[in-house]
């Protein structure tokens with residue numbers, strides 16, 4: 001491979017066109033070149049400030065708290081369900097992809113009762129059906145929604161679902177993992193009980209830290225719910241309210257990286273500016289891939305600007321692993337598909353990348369199609 005056809009990020013790494021971990025800025029990586037004392041006042045103050053800023057990004061008020069947990073995003077989802085669902089509660093889980101199904105799996109591990117309302121993977125959750133399901137079952141105490149279902153890249157109607165859940169007097173738990181920091185979330189106005197997210201998606205931090213934005217009233221009513229010491233949000237919140245410290249070893253380098261990443265988000269113009277950059281990335285990607293014959297799975301109006309799912313080409317010579325490897329050799333890492341219904345692959349629009357990177361990616365795709373002799377890229 002000639003050196004000039006290999007793309008590299010600013011730090012010399014391949015570009016991650018994946019929904020997290022993703023390409024972070026050089027400054028975010030440099031922020032981790034330090035050792036922070038977990039009980040030291042400087043770290044405690046940085047941690048406090050990070051939590052405060054995360055509440056702001058969620059559209060929270062004084063009623064809301066950010067409770068961090070060590071681990072990947074799923075740790076926060078499990079902490080949210082385990083800590084906030086009473087052991088005799090019943091969850092209505094709204095499912096249109098693998099992350100929704102994961103919420104049911106977590107409930108099954110925890111022994112929490114759940115019922116599913118499922119939708120096709122290429123259709124959004126329908127608020128009218130949610131309203132009907134709540135009206136039909138008075139035993140449902142909580143509802144779970146995945147904001148952007150990263151399986152397909154679909155945007156679910158958070159506001160409309162929140163309106164229905166609030167009107168029915170139930171509590172809404174949101175998995176906002178792949179939307180937090182880019183798509184609007186108004187926890188206070190929407191009356192959300194909790195929102196789970198992580199540092200390493202639209203916030204463009206390092207993986208290893210996740211968090212829930214929780215309504216304080218919901219958290220103080222959560223006595224005795226938690227199934228797990230490590231994932232007990234109430235205990236974590238109480239300890240932090242006491243001495244400002246994490247209960248167990250914090251991912252100090254991730255907190256340092258997240259503090260820098262939040263500075264960058266603010267400098268960029270906050271979530272609206274980030275959403276606009278991602279939308280532009282997504283538009284350039286979809287237009288360019290369409291011009292090469294690829295077809296996205298979702299209708300344009302349903303597509304969130306986070307990750308795009310494409311149908312695998314029908315060309316008899318098509319092989320995803322060869323396609324992946326040839327793109328990786330040119331400096332771009334993409335994602336396999338996760339749909340149960342259609343053979344697909346995914347390309348992320350998020351991270352410290354702009355449309356020039358997407359354009360370079362499209363050049364690489366063109367070269368790879370040529371190299372692998374793939375002519376028929378339609379589904």
Ligand SMILES: *Cc1c(COP(=O)(O)O)cnc(C)c1O
Pocket residue numbers: 019020072073074075077099146148149150175176177178198
């Ligand atoms: C990434 C993601 C998660 C969490 O995944 P981890 O691999 O545990 O970080 C959960 N829900 C959604 C919608 C996601 O995109």
